[in-house]
Amino acid sequence: MRDTTHMPVDHPAIPEEKIGVLIANLGTPDNYDYWSMRRYLGEFLSDQRVIDYPKWKWQPILQGIILTIRPFRSGANYKSIWNHELGESPLMTITKAQTAKLRDSLEKRFGDKVMVDFAMRYGNPSTRSKVAEMVKAGCTRILFFPLYPHYSGPTTATANDQFFRALMEETWQPAARTVPAYYDRESYIEALAQSVERVYPSEGQAPDVLVCSYHGVPKRYLTQGDPYHCQCQKTTRLLRERLGWEKDRVVTTFQSKFGPEEWLQPYTVEEVARLAEAGKKRIAVIAPAFSSDCIETLEEINEEIQESFTEAGGEEFTYLPCLNDDDAHIRMMTEIVEENLAGWAD
Numbered sequence: 001m002r003d004t005t006h007m008p009v010d011h012p013a014i015p016e017e018k019i020g021v022l023i024a025n026l027g028t029p030d031n032y033d034y035w036s037m038r039r040y041l042g043e044f045l046s047d048q049r050v051i052d053y054p055k056w057k058w059q060p061i062l063q064g065i066i067l068t069i070r071p072f073r074s075g076a077n078y079k080s081i082w083n084h085e086l087g088e089s090p091l092m093t094i095t096k097a098q099t100a101k102l103r104d105s106l107e108k109r110f111g112d113k114v115m116v117d118f119a120m121r122y123g124n125p126s127t128r129s130k131v132a133e134m135v136k137a138g139c140t141r142i143l144f145f146p147l148y149p150h151y152s153g154p155t156t157a158t159a160n161d162q163f164f165r166a167l168m169e170e171t172w173q174p175a176a177r178t179v180p181a182y183y184d185r186e187s188y189i190e191a192l193a194q195s196v197e198r199v200y201p202s203e204g205q206a207p208d209v210l211v212c213s214y215h216g217v218p219k220r221y222l223t224q225g226d227p228y229h230c231q232c233q234k235t236t237r238l239l240r241e242r243l244g245w246e247k248d249r250v251v252t253t254f255q256s257k258f259g260p261e262e263w264l265q266p267y268t269v270e271e272v273a274r275l276a277e278a279g280k281k282r283i284a285v286i287a288p289a290f291s292s293d294c295i296e297t298l299e300e301i302n303e304e305i306q307e308s309f310t311e312a313g314g315e316e317f318t319y320l321p322c323l324n325d326d327d328a329h330i331r332m333m334t335e336i337v338e339e340n341l342a343g344w345a346d
């Protein structure tokens with residue numbers, strides 16, 4: 001409780017002190033029309049944490065060629081997965097559901113002392129607007145939680161950068177913490193394993209191969225020191241060990257290659273074709289780096305990658321949905337928040 005006895009009449013109103021928990025995800029276009037797509041892709045692909053070419057070299061290519069063509073192609077892909085009922089993309093619908101469930105879960109423990117919301121790195125709602133709202137509502141401490149299990153420059157680091165930029169604008173800056181990557185946390189691996197076991201309750205029913213398909217990054221980022229590649233490999237190993245499946249039954253691949261550079265390999269789209277040609281006719285694909293289903297899982301995996309598998313002779317392709325708002329995922333998020341609020345909220 002604040003001491004307000006000294007306050008002169010024109011003193012600004014000071015709300016009750018709170019702790020903010022701000023979930024951060026990548027962001028998504030407001031709509032799938034050309035200009036909405038161009039705005040979203042323009043902001044995303046201008047970020048030097050995502051594409052690190054010098055601005056003088058990259059911006060003419062981006063503004064002149066890529067943003068003229070790609071918004072049409074990506075817009076059509078978004079249209080095919082759009083949540084027309086709510087007028088938003090699946091990533092948005094799922095992020096809202098995750099936030100609402102996390103809020104309920106944290107309310108049970110902390111009451112209204114904790115304020116829970118989400119922000120996006122690109123597009124809306126912006127990180128800056130949500131930090132400003134939290135500060136205005138009385139948050140003197142903010143826990144910023146990038147919802148990416150694996151650390152990477154193009155995801156975790158740029159989300160944090162944007163959070164720190166938002167803090168630069170506040171007169172009364174809150175104390176701040178950021179949540180680290182959780183790719184090897186037991187409750188995360190458990191949530192993934194349960195999502196596999198819901199479809200394949202025993203190894204006898206399991207597919208020939210479980211493909212763990214992670215979003216790719218340029219291979220150069222790995223050689224420059226980004227730990228993403230190693231963290232992905234470890235998630236696959238821990239998931240396989242938890243499931244108790246044979247070594248060659250669970251593989252790691254990387255998807256969503258962009259541009260002419262080499263990205264992390266093997267590429268999912270090629271690997272599923274190789275598997276089919278090698279006689280692995282029943283496969284399942286899981287995408288552990290995505291905390292919610294989005295264009296890259298619903299469209300790319302379930303359409304493009306599935307097509308590559310069946311065209312190469314594959315027979316049964318099962319896509320296992322992301323953790324989304326599964327109870328086990330919300331439990332994991334609650335556990336991570338509680339741990340990172342130590343000393344703040346107890």
Ligand SMILES: C=CC1=C(C)c2cc3[nH]c(cc4nc(cc5[nH]c(cc1n2)c(C)c5CCC(=O)O)C(CCC(=O)O)=C4C)c(C)c3C=C
Nearest residue numbers: 026027028050074091152154155215217258289294295296
């Ligand atoms: C061009 C470089 C890109 C890098 C590097 C990259 C890394 C990266 N991305 C995610 C998670 C997501 N990416 C999503 C969409 C998406 N990603 C790129 C490009 C790079 N990503 C583009 C151009 C797009 C837009 C879609 C398209 O035009 O094809 C999404 C989905 C957003 C949605 O609205 O559904 C997610 C999530 C990770 C985890 C990652 C590196 C670790």
Ligand SMILES: [Fe+2]
Nearest residue numbers: 026215256296
């Ligand atoms: Fe991406």
Ligand SMILES: [Fe+2]
Nearest residue numbers: 229230231233
């Ligand atoms: Fe590695």
